Amino acid sequence: MQNLMDQIVGAITRSGLVEVEVSARHIHLSERDMQILFGGGASLTPKRDLSQPGQYLSEERVNLIGTKGRKEHVAILGPVRSSTQVELSKSDCVELGVTAPLRESGDVKGSGSIIVEGPCGTINLTEGVIIAQNHVHVPPETAQMLELKDKQRVCVEIMSERPIIFKNVLIRVHKNFTFRMHIDFDEANAAAVNGFTLGKIIK
Ligand SMILES: [Zn+2]
Known part of the structure; x- marks a missing residue:
């Protein structure tokens, strides 16, 4: 079961999809x-x-x-x-x-x-x-896989009922990071984020 979960998470990550968390x-x-x-x-x-x-x-x-x-x-x-x-x-x-x-x-x-x-x-x-500033925490292995660099700016499409594409999203790479996007409540409400939500990284 854990193996299947890992495979699913791996496939999602390889597609440039990141879990969105609201701060x-x-x-x-x-x-x-x-x-x-x-x-x-x-x-x-x-x-x-x-x-x-x-x-x-x-x-x-x-x-x-x-x-x-x-x-x-x-x-x-x-x-x-x-x-x-x-x-x-x-x-x-x-x-x-x-x-x-x-x-x-x-x-x-x-x-x-x-x-x-x-x-x-x-x-x-x-x-x-x-x-x-909204941002994506990226561990180095994921950064390498997705060809992302620390301090790079990307667009992220929030895959919600009311999708919004955020521009200028900051990429932060560090070995201690878990792969997550962080947005604030204004941004989450604007995109109608409700529960588990993914964002698609667009370079
Ligand atoms: Zn953060």
Whole structure:
């Protein structure tokens, strides 16, 4: 049975089809900001593993406060990082009254600002808010098979009831990656993504 599953997944992958995952708004915290929000000595408690190895949804939550509104119980994704980063959809930004650029994860210089509230403290984050560039995580073997290179841009057709072709989708290749496409809720809603969905990579 496992063998058959592997063969099916292999055939899907060879066709340039990738599973699409939808990322809800979330935050990554630096160690320092973690201590301010949750108190000295606090650490993240893993609740559920994410598809990318080592990444997890934590039990802890924070509130985000913009000039026009707030979002309660926002997910924190672990483990901690070198700098705090908030990933919002465009709709979130409008509702919160926050201006954020479309960026690749990790590229936060000069990005948007927001207030982050935890049970033990509050941070005035002067930069770190981004709208995440949609992207495909590709392990090296798959990249070789599909002739994809790190940082390459491709088009991906979301194979849904209301199909949309996203242009300029970023390819990210790393040995620790699981083959997945990540889009935000605005993009998922626009394409009527509902449950298990595949995207077709078009070069
Ligand atoms: Zn991702």
